[in-house]
Amino acid sequence: xxxxxxxxxxxxxxxxxxxxxxxxxxxxxxxxxxxxxxxxxxxxxxxxxxxxxxxxxxxxxxxxxxxx
Amino acid sequence: xxxxxxxxxxxxxxxxxxxxxxxxxxxxxxxxxxxxxxxxxxxxxxxxxxxxxxxxxxxxxxxxxxxxxxxxxxxxxxxxxxxxxxxxxxxxxxxxxxxxxxxxxxxxxxxxxxxxxxxxxxxxxxxxxxxxxxxxxxxxxxxxxxxxxxxxxxxxxxxxxxxxxxxxxxxxxxxxxxxxxxxxxxxxxxxxxxxxxxxxxxxxxxxxxxxxxxxxxxxxxxxxxxxxxxxxxxxxxxxxxxxxxxxxxxxxxxxxxxxxxxxxxxxxxxxxxxxxxxxxxxxxxxxxxxxxxxxxxxxxxxxxxxxxxxxxxxxxxxxxxxxxxxxxxxxxxxxxxxxx
Numbered sequence: 001x002x003x004x005x006x007x008x009x010x011x012x013x014x015x016x017x018x019x020x021x022x023x024x025x026x027x028x029x030x031x032x033x034x035x036x037x038x039x040x041x042x043x044x045x046x047x048x049x050x051x052x053x054x055x056x057x058x059x060x061x062x063x064x065x066x067x068x
Numbered sequence: 069x070x071x072x073x074x075x076x077x078x079x080x081x082x083x084x085x086x087x088x089x090x091x092x093x094x095x096x097x098x099x100x101x102x103x104x105x106x107x108x109x110x111x112x113x114x115x116x117x118x119x120x121x122x123x124x125x126x127x128x129x130x131x132x133x134x135x136x137x138x139x140x141x142x143x144x145x146x147x148x149x150x151x152x153x154x155x156x157x158x159x160x161x162x163x164x165x166x167x168x169x170x171x172x173x174x175x176x177x178x179x180x181x182x183x184x185x186x187x188x189x190x191x192x193x194x195x196x197x198x199x200x201x202x203x204x205x206x207x208x209x210x211x212x213x214x215x216x217x218x219x220x221x222x223x224x225x226x227x228x229x230x231x232x233x234x235x236x237x238x239x240x241x242x243x244x245x246x247x248x249x250x251x252x253x254x255x256x257x258x259x260x261x262x263x264x265x266x267x268x269x270x271x272x273x274x275x276x277x278x279x280x281x282x283x284x285x286x287x288x289x290x291x292x293x294x295x296x297x298x299x300x301x302x303x304x305x306x307x308x309x310x311x312x313x314x315x316x317x318x319x320x321x322x323x324x325x326x327x328x329x330x331x332x333x334x335x336x337x338x339x340x341x342x343x344x345x346x347x348x349x350x351x352x353x354x355x356x357x358x359x360x361x362x363x364x365x366x367x368x369x370x371x372x373x374x375x376x377x378x379x380x381x382x383x384x385x386x387x388x389x390x391x392x393x394x395x396x397x398x399x400x401x402x403x404x405x406x407x408x
Contacts, residue, residue, distance in 0.1 A: 010075040016250065017082035020288055025093045026324035031307065032101035035322070035329075035350070036368060038305040040105075042349035047393050049108065049351055052408050058136070058153050059116035059394055059406055 090327045098320075098329040102368040108351060111364050111374035113395065119150050119404035121157055126398035127184075128385045132173045135389035138396055139180045140404055141171035147182050149194065152396065152406050161192055161201050174219040179204065179239075181225055183214030189227045191239055207237045209244050216258045218267070220281070226267055228255035234269050236281060246284040250277055259301040259309075268309050270297030276311050278323060290321045292328045299343045303350040303367070310353055310367075312341030318355050320367065332365045334372060343385045348392030356383030362397055376407055 043049055054060045124144035131138045137158060139149050145166030149159040167185035174180065183189040189207040196202055212230030219225045220236075224245070228234045234248040234255055253273030260267045266287070270276045276297055278288040290309065299312035308329075309321045317333040318341055332353065339358035346353050346367070353365040354376070362383050364374035376383075381400035388395050394408040 007071055007075065010072060010079070014075055014078050014082065016286060017079055017086070019285070021082050021085045021089065023288065023326060025089060025326045026322075027093045027095050028098070028322070028325045028327070028329065029096040029101060031322040031325040032096060032098045032329065035098070035303075035305060035308060036102060036105065039349050039351040039368060042304070043351060045392065046347050046349035046351060047391075048111065048113065048347040048388070048395065048408060049349060052393065057116070057393075057408065059408060 086326075090325075093325055094327065098368065099370070105368060107369045107371050108366045108373050111352065113364075113374065113376055113407040115378050115405045115407055116394065117152060117155050117406040119148075119152070119155055119406070120402075121148055121160070122146065122402045122404075124402060125381075125400040126384060126402060126404060127169050128171045128182075129387050129396050129398040129404060130171055130173045131387050131389050131396065132177050133175050133390050134177060135391040135393060137173070137177070138387070138404075139171050139173050140385075140398055141168040141182050141184075142402065143168060144402075147171055147180060147192070149180065150404070152394070159194060159201050164190070164203075170214060170216045172217045172219055172225070174222055176222050178222055179219065181217050181219065183207075183217055183227065185213050187211065187213060187229070187231075189214055189217050189225065189237070191225070205239055205242050207239070207242055209235065212254065215254065215256045218258060218260050220260065220264055226258060226260065226281070228258040228269050230254040232271070232273075234258060234267070234279065236284075246281075248277075248279050248284065248286065250286045250289075251275070253296070256296060256298050257300045261302050262304060262306045268300050268302065270300035270311050270313075272296040274313070276300055276309060276321065278309070288323065288326055290328065292319055292321075292331075293317070295340070299341060299355075301344055301346060303346050304348060305350055308346075308350065308367075310344055310346060312344040312355050314340035316340060316357075318344060318353060318365065320353075330367075330370050332363075332367075332370050337363070342383060345386045345388045345395065347388055347395075348390075354386055354388065354395050356386045356397060358382050360399075362386060376405075378405055379403065 165186035169184035295314035362376035
């Protein structure tokens with residue numbers, strides 16, 4: 001019966017909401033600080049941020065010098 | 069009061085509880101926390117390679133863990149594995165169904181997968197004995213289109229579907245291990261956490277959900293978008309979740325604070341976000357849009373710091389190499405471009 005399946009579905013929704021309501025939350029200031037720290041710590045290892053010199057850029061092969 | 073009415077009241081009360089709990093930990097905004105740092109200087113990336121070969125719209129691209137090979141899927145009915153350093157095609161795999169919407173490269177480099185309007189996820193073995201690439205498994209059970217797929221290993225893959233569910237499959241047996249149900253709209257995209265324990269899904273119900281892969285449960289639901297979420301991904305730190313939506317904005321949610329930290333939007337941007345990828349430090353977010361461009365955002369300051377302009381049609385997919393060296397964009401103009 002559609003009535004009882006609606007109730008079953010609603011019970012599942014309530015159960016899920018109870019679960020989601022019960023989690024521990026960290027303060028935004030903490031989350032923000034950790035995020036900033038991660039970005040800054042890894043900045044030097046981020047080629048798109050620091051730029052890539054052509055000698056180390058695998059997508060930009062160096063011009064080959066040939067002996068004439 | 070009828071049982072249904074009681075349940076509805078309880079649901080509303082719980083939703084209020086969650087809203088209150090989130091507010092309680094909101095002692096600061098990311099904007100304020102990042103007030104002391106300067107915006108990154110203008111990021112100007114150039115097209116280093118153009119991968120030509122597809123004959124129709126490209127819908128998906130995914131890098132191999134070696135940061136050199138990548139696989140792309142096009143509605144010309146082909147999966148192409150490219151050597152991005154040389155632009156050579158390593159494999160050109162003809163598909164049974166040309167209506168492909170997603171593709172994925174296994175971390176091992178041995179397998180690739182794809183799927184689309186055929187509702188199936190097809191797994192291909194790139195390292196078969198006779199050198200031919202063949203279908204290894206066809207994972208069929210979804211009752212809607214396959215929007216995204218991501219390998220956990222050579223034996224497990226997660227798929228998201230237009231049937232509103234995500235599924236964890238056992239590739240060996242071709243069966244569903246876990247069905248992740250909860251979204252009330254088509255699931256459009258998924259991303260796996262760096263530690264492979266969780267995954268996130270973005271859907272047409274405007275929410276993103278965080279799932280525990282082994283428990284099979286939804287841990288958290290993130291709302292806020294005003295339209296379909298088309299793209300989703302984890303920040304490299306494993307705590308940030310970035311989403312891109314038809315509402316023309318991208319948002320960053322933090323898992324531990326259980327809320328949105330910041331939105332990436334501009335009044336001049338009025339078209340949907342189709343795809344996104346973070347740079348390796350998480351400081352940059354590259355997002356592809358319907359207006360043929362890709363914007364580069366400073367993730368902490370929410371300012372646009374660059375643009376990738378060069379495609380003649382919608383940017384449908386984007387990916388950053390695992391080593392962070394380059395970004396690849398795929399477009400409806402049938403080309404892939406490598407930028408750094």
